[in-house]
Amino acid sequence: MSVCYADRFYSKDEILSLLHPKVARWYSRFEPTPPQSMAIPLIHRGENVLITSPTGTGKTLAAFLTIMSELAFMEWNGVLEDKVYAVYVSPLRALNNDIKRNLLSPLEEMGLDFVRVSVRTGDTPANERQKMLRKPPHILITTPETLAIVLNATRFRDKLEPRWVVVDEIHALFESKRGAHLSLSLERLNHQASFQRIGLSATIWPLDEVARFLVGEGRSCVVVNASYAKEKDIRVETPVPDLVHIEAEKLNREMYRRLGEIIDEHRTTLVFTNTRSGAEKVAFHLQDSVDIDDIGTHHGSLSRDVRLDVEEKLKNGELKVVVSSTSLELGIDIGYIDCVVQIGSPKSITRCLQRIGRAGHRIRDVSKGVLLCMSHDDLLECAVMVKCAYDGVLDRASHPQNALDVLAQHLVGMALERKWNAEEAFNVVRRSYSFRSLSWDDFESALKYLSGGYGLEPYKVYGKVWYDEHDRVFGRRGKYARVIYMLNLGTIPDEVAIKVYALPGKRYVGNIEEEFLERLEPGDIFVLGGRVYEFVRASGLNAYVKDAKGKKPTIPSWFSEMLPLSFDLACEIRRFIEKVFRGEIGEEELKEEYRVSDWAAKAILNFLRLEKEFLGKLGIEVNGRSLLVEEFEDEDGRQNFLFMFLFGRRVNDALSRAYAWVASREVGANVGLAVTDHGFMLTVPRKRKLDVRLVVSKVSSSNLRDVLSKAIRSTEMFRRRFRHVAARSFMVLRNYKGHEIGARRQMRNAEVLMKAVSEFDGFPIVKETEREIMEDVMDVKNAIEVLKSIERGELEIIHVKTPVPSPLAHGVYLSGLSDVVLMEDRLKLLEYLYQRVVEESSCGENH
C-alpha cells in the first residue's frame, strides 16, 4: 500500500493514442489541461487516482475520458452488457443534473449515444427506478446517501458491479461523517467486486491522508496535484482607515460603498459571507443602497427552485452580483465570474483559496479576490492567511475516525443483505480509512446495541439485528428493520432554522436556532442581528417578537456552529503579532508580503500599538510566550475571566469547557462561557468569587480528556449533539412506520432518551457523542499540545485585573455567550436555583 505523486505531463499525442478513435477524434480539438495531461494515462493504466486542482481545470473530463473510451471499446467488441460500469458520487445533489448534461453532450458528439447515463437520488420516482432495473445505466450518477440505499436495493444490486467509482468534491466529504459513511459504502460495494477509484478534489491538505481515505487500507493511489494550475491575485482591504473609532453604522455604510465600487469595476462579482443571514443582509443592502437590480442570493436555506434560477442566470451572464454563504463554494458550474469578494475572514487558508478560486472559471484566467475586513480580528486573520496562501502553506484537514453511529447504520444495512460472520464484517469495515483503527470491542458494542443489548433485551422488538455472541454471527431482525434503514439513513441532522418576525406587520428580521427558541419564554429580551427584541410567542417554525430598543437582554444571545479558525492559521497569527510587537514587520512588509491595502496596513499597526500600550500601562511586557488572562467585573457585578488564547475555536472549545467545569465546582454555580477563535471568557454568577489560578492549575495535559468528558456531559452542546447521534444510530427516528417525526418531537425524545441511557457505561451512542464533540467539534489533540507547551514553560499564563478588557480582548467580550457548563452536583444545583428564585422574586424564606 502506498501513496505516490504523479510528476509526468504526457503530451497530447500520447494521450490520444490511448483512447478509442471516436473519443480521440473528439478530444483532439482540445489542449489537455494540467490535471488531464497527468491523470488520463494513469487512469488508463488502472491506477487509483486522486486529482486535486481548482475548479474549471477539467477534472471531471480527466476522470471520464478513459471510462468513455473503454465503454466504446466494449461496444466495439460486442461485450457491453446491461449493467452499471461506472458510479459517480457527489455530495451535491444539485450538481448531478449538471454532470449528466456534461457527460451526455460529449457522448453525443463522439457518436457514443449508446452509453446510458442516469441520475438516481432520493427524489427519483418509482417508475424511473423500475426503468433503471430493466435497462441499467452504464454510468450511474448518485449521492452518498442514495448509494447506501442502492446497496440494499436487492434486485438492482445485481446490476451493480462497477469497474470505476468516481468520487467528486472529496474535500467536502473528507472532514465530515458523510465521508465516513461513503467510505463504508465503498467497502461494502468492494466486498462484492473490486473496482478502480478516482477522486476529484479542490485544494485540500494533507493529500496523503485524502488519498488513503479515497482508496481504503491496503490499496495504492497516485496523487495528481495540479493545485497551482491557476494564477491568483488576492488583496486584503478595510473600508475605512480607522477601525477603532468608528460607529457600526458608518462602518457598514462604508463597506457597502466600497463593495459597490468593486462591483462597478467588474462584469460579475461573487460575494461570500460566512452565514446565511449575512448573505441575505448583504443582498438586501446592496439593492437598497447601491441601487443594483440584477442581484442573486444563493444559500442553503433557499428553496431549490430559487437556487436553480440563480445558477441559470449566472451561467447566462444575467447577474451583476451574486451573494452566497457556503453553497457556491462547491463545484457547481458557475459561469463567468471576474471577481470574488469575501466579507470578513473565511477562517481557513484552504477555504480562502477555494472561494477566491471561483473567479476566472477558465484555466487561463486569473482568480481575483478581495477580502474585505470589518474588524481587527478579521484583518489579522486575513493578512496572515493571504501570506500563507502565497507561500503555499495550507491548513490541515482532519477526518472523523471510528464514528460509531455511522458504523451502526451500515451494520443494519449489512444485516439486511444476508447473514454475516461478525469477524468477516469487522474486516470489511476496517478496510475503510475511516475505521482502520476501530477496536473489536467498539465494533461489538455497536452490534450489541443494535441487537437490543444494554437493558433493551427484554423487548425484542427494539432490536434491528440479531447477534449471536457465542458464534459471532449476525443478521436482520424484525419486519421494520428495512423500512427504518431506508427512511432514516444518512448523516445530516435535521437542523431547523426558526424564522423570526417582528410584530406588528410580520417583518422578517432573521433566523434563530431551534435550541435557542427552546430557551425563550414570552417576555424575554434578546439580541438578533444587532437589535434588541422581546419574544412574544412561537408557532411552528416561526417566532414572533417585538422591538425592545433600549431594553436590557434577559437571555444572552446564542451563536454556534460558525466556521472555526484553523489551529494552524491561529498559530501563524500569534507569531505574526509577536513579530509586529518586536517591530520586525512594518507597513512595507504588510503591503507587499501580506498584500494588505494602505488603510488596512495602518489599521493593523495602529491597533497592535494600542494593545501594546494598554498592556504597558498594566506593567506587562508581552512576548511570544505570554497568554493573558484578564479579570474584570461587568456592569451586573459578575466576575469575568478573559483568556486571550489565540488557538482557534476548536482548541478553545476544549480548553474553555475544562476550565469552566473546574470553575463551576469551585464556586458552586453554573458558569457561562463565550468562546471565539481568539480567546474565551468565563462568567461567574453574582456573589461568587473565583480564584482563576487555582482553576488553571487543576487542568493539565494528562487529565484534560477526563475533565472534558465530565465537563461536556453537562453542556447544551452535549444535548444537541446527542440528539443527532441518536438519530444517526436509528434510536430516535426521523421517520417511523411512514410517519414523519418533527425535529421538535425528536428533540424531546432525545432528552427522554438521554435520561434513560446515561447510566450505561460504554453505551455506543453516548460514547460516540463524546467522541464527536471532543475530536470533531473540538480539537482535543491540539488542546493537549497547548497544555504541554504551558507545562514545559514555552507558554506562560499571566493573570491581570483590568478595569476594562484590552483592545485585543474586545472581540471575545462582545461575542455573546456560547454555552453554559452546569454543576454536576444535583443537590447543589437545586439549592442554587432556590437561591435564585428567592433573590429574583424577593420573597422571604417563609413566603
Added chain:
Amino acid sequence: MWGKPLENLGLMIEDVGVLAVADLHLGYEDVLREEGLFITSQYPKIKEMILEMINTHSPDILIINGDFKHEFGEASLQEWVEVRDLIEALLKEKVKLAFIRGNHDNFIVTLMKKYELPLEVEVKIEDYLFLHGHRTPSQTAEKIVIGHEHPSVLLRDEFGTKFRYKAFLMGNYAEKELVVLPSMHPLATGTLINKERDYMSPLLKFTDVGEFTPYLVEPGVTVKKFPKVKNLRDI
C-alpha cells in the same frame, strides 16, 4: 404540614400509617416506541423506589393513587409482565394494598380480580380522602390527596438553561387542604405548574394554584420546599 414528601416521590402520612404514590404509568415506553423512540423500560427504577420507601418508612397501607399502568387501547406484553411483577412483589411486603382507579386503568379490572385486590374510586381513612383527581370528590374530608396532574416546575438559571423538576403541590381546594402527588414514572412529563395555566384536574381548574406551595424533587436525592407558585412564574 401533615404529610412528608419523600425524595422517592411518595407521600408518607405518619398518623394513619399511609404511604401514597401516584401515576406509575407502567408501559409508558410502549407509547414512546410508537413515536419511533426505542428506550429501555423505566420499571426497575420505579419498583426500587417504592420498595425503598416501604422499607424505610414501614407504612401499614400503601395507596396507589391511580394510573397504575399506562393504557392506550390494547394492552401490550410489557405492561402485563411489569404489572404482575410489581403486584407480586408488593404482596410479599408487610403492607396492605389499596388501588385507586385512574383514568388510564380501564383494562386492569380483570387482573385485580384475579389477585382478589379491590380497585376503588376513593379511599377514605379518618380525615384523609385519597382519589385520582380526574373527577371531583364525591364526599368531603379535611385533607385530600390526588395524583393525575403530574405537576412539575420549570426553572432557568441566569444563562437561560432550563431545568425541569417533579414537584408535590400543597394548597387549598374548596377550603380543604389538598396535596397533589408527582408522577412516579421518570419520563412521564406533566403540567408545568409555574408556566401553564391549563390544568388537567377539575380540582385545580378553578383554584388559585399561584397560592400553592411546591416541593421540588431531585429523585433519590432530596426534596426542597420552594416559594409559592406565583413567585416562580417569571424565573
